[in-house]
Amino acid sequence: SYELTQPPSVSVSPGQTASITCSGDRLGSRYVFWYHQKPGQSPVLVIYQDTKRPSGIPERFSGSNSGNTATLTISGTQAVDEADYYCQSWASSTWVFGGGTKLTVL
Amino acid sequence: QVQLQESGPGLVKPSQTLSLTCTVSGGSISSGNYYWSWIRQPAGETLEWIGRISISGSTNYNPSVKSRVTMSIDTSKNQFSLRLDSVTAADTAVYYCARDPGDTGLDYWGQGTLVTVSS
Numbered sequence: 001s002y003e004l005t006q007p008p009s010v011s012v013s014p015g016q017t018a019s020i021t022c023s024g025d026r027l028g029s030r031y032v033f034w035y036h037q038k039p040g041q042s043p044v045l046v047i048y049q050d051t052k053r054p055s056g057i058p059e060r061f062s063g064s065n066s067g068n069t070a071t072l073t074i075s076g077t078q079a080v081d082e083a084d085y086y087c088q089s090w091a092s093s094t095w096v097f098g099g100g101t102k103l104t105v106l
Numbered sequence: 107q108v109q110l111q112e113s114g115p116g117l118v119k120p121s122q123t124l125s126l127t128c129t130v131s132g133g134s135i136s137s138g139n140y141y142w143s144w145i146r147q148p149a150g151e152t153l154e155w156i157g158r159i160s161i162s163g164s165t166n167y168n169p170s171v172k173s174r175v176t177m178s179i180d181t182s183k184n185q186f187s188l189r190l191d192s193v194t195a196a197d198t199a200v201y202y203c204a205r206d207p208g209d210t211g212l213d214y215w216g217q218g219t220l221v222t223v224s225s
Binding site: 001031033035042043044045048049052054086088093094095096097098099100 | 145
């Protein structure tokens, strides 16, 4: 089965840029989606089709996808961005999620 | 604004069947070319997609649960449902329903409902 690999944790200082990676075999040939999830809340879609932001998502969120790695970038990270982040892609007629990355803003 | 709400028993005994319903409000479940997905998340773990159903009844299921899962849709009630047979403690999780446009991500999610499998 297809697997997506994320680092368990990423730390960033307020105002700096956070990068969260998601790796998978030839991932660049598939669309990647990103969600954030705060404790006790449902996931929220922040990036779709590799690079697009849904309505209401701040411009500081951006995405890229090439080769075997997709990256979610948060520019000017704020304390409110502290959350778990999950990547997602479609493979073999199945939605697959990454293991999740805990973003800490400190 | 589309809203989704999961409902069903919070406690299920081992070997029995887990049944959940997702009620969609703020729009017709029949409008648009959408799938409707179920996702679960054990405490402290990542998300696991269970499967999805379209308005025509077409389904895709995660191979990890395919032999035990059935999804259905009731357009008259604006609801879709999940049935998971022969549950074990490993099925204990928060279960979410979500709208699935197919190629633009899971854009609307329910608040989630905790289902515990225990005797």
